[in-house]
Amino acid sequence: MIQRALRxxxxxxxxIPKLGGVILAQRDYDKAEKLYExxxxxxxxxxxxxxxxxxxxxxxxxxxxxxxxxxxxxxxEEGLQTTWRLKAIRLVTEHLRVLAALAGAQGQxxxxxxxxxxxxxILSEAKxxxxxxxxxxxxxxxxxxxxxxxxxxxxxxxAAWAEGRQMTPEHAVEYALSEEESVPTTALxxxxxxxxxxxxxxxxxxxxxxxxxxxxxxxxxISEELSISERTVDAHVRNILKKLGLHxxxxxxxWVTGSGRFDRN
Numbered sequence: 001m002i003q004r005a006l007r008x009x010x011x012x013x014x015x016i017p018k019l020g021g022v023i024l025a026q027r028d029y030d031k032a033e034k035l036y037e038x039x040x041x042x043x044x045x046x047x048x049x050x051x052x053x054x055x056x057x058x059x060x061x062x063x064x065x066x067x068x069x070x071x072x073x074x075x076x077e078e079g080l081q082t083t084w085r086l087k088a089i090r091l092v093t094e095h096l097r098v099l100a101a102l103a104g105a106q107g108q109x110x111x112x113x114x115x116x117x118x119x120x121x122i123l124s125e126a127k128x129x130x131x132x133x134x135x136x137x138x139x140x141x142x143x144x145x146x147x148x149x150x151x152x153x154x155x156x157x158x159a160a161w162a163e164g165r166q167m168t169p170e171h172a173v174e175y176a177l178s179e180e181e182s183v184p185t186t187a188l189x190x191x192x193x194x195x196x197x198x199x200x201x202x203x204x205x206x207x208x209x210x211x212x213x214x215x216x217x218x219x220x221x222i223s224e225e226l227s228i229s230e231r232t233v234d235a236h237v238r239n240i241l242k243k244l245g246l247h248x249x250x251x252x253x254x255w256v257t258g259s260g261r262f263d264r265n
Contacts, residue, residue: 104148117164118172
């Protein structure tokens with residue numbers, strides 16, 4: 001590659017992930033993984049966040065094709081957080097698509113359809129080039145889409161897809177990073193818990209989880225902070241939502257902020 005000979009790091013940062021996509025289409029996963037490792041190293045070395053987002057996307061999809069679901073999830077989490085901070089919408093949707101494919105591979109067809117729908121709507125609203133899958137993307141993603149669709153009847157798939165299209169980009173990213181099945185639609189996000197309703201009190205642990213959510217932590221990060229399993233965190237989040245009469249994590253943030261629970265001195 002001429003760019004390597006010229007030590008054109010900036011050029012390599014853009015070229016290698018794109019080359020990796022072509023290699024993935026050829027199903028040469030070992031070579032794609034090597035390209036991912038090289039590209040992510042270069043991106044981190046020069047602090048190129050856009051290139052890092054591209055590289056993490058390549059690594060995540062390579063891991064998915066190799067059946068390494070945990071690695072896929074970890075790379076997508078970092079990639080989605082990185083690209084969302086940049087508001088790089090095209091790259092955000094790339095990670096949403098990988099997570100949609102991952103959900104289907106893990107037997108979560110409703111979640112998969114929602115994420116596919118959310119990614120399509122975000123690109124459509126942004127009038128971004130490449131809103132539709134490219135021929136290469138369609139070739140590599142189609143088996144995952146068909147596998148997920150086969151787990152639902154047509155009506156259920158379309159309904160879940162429509163739910164995804166109703167999400168704002170913020171809600172879609174939140175939903176993708178969480179492992180919950182509640183849908184944070186715009187209408188639900190605007191709802192406030194009724195002050196006249198008698199709500200059940202949260203336990204000390206549930207309040208602790210709620211505060212960590214308000215600090216922006218994912219369920220995985222909360223499990224590490226509190227030294228409990230991610231499944232336990234999931235259960236606490238569901239209990240918090242149910243007890244407070246809420247529908248989404250951002251409502252928990254508003255509840256924590258409004259109740260002064262950030263002040264834990």
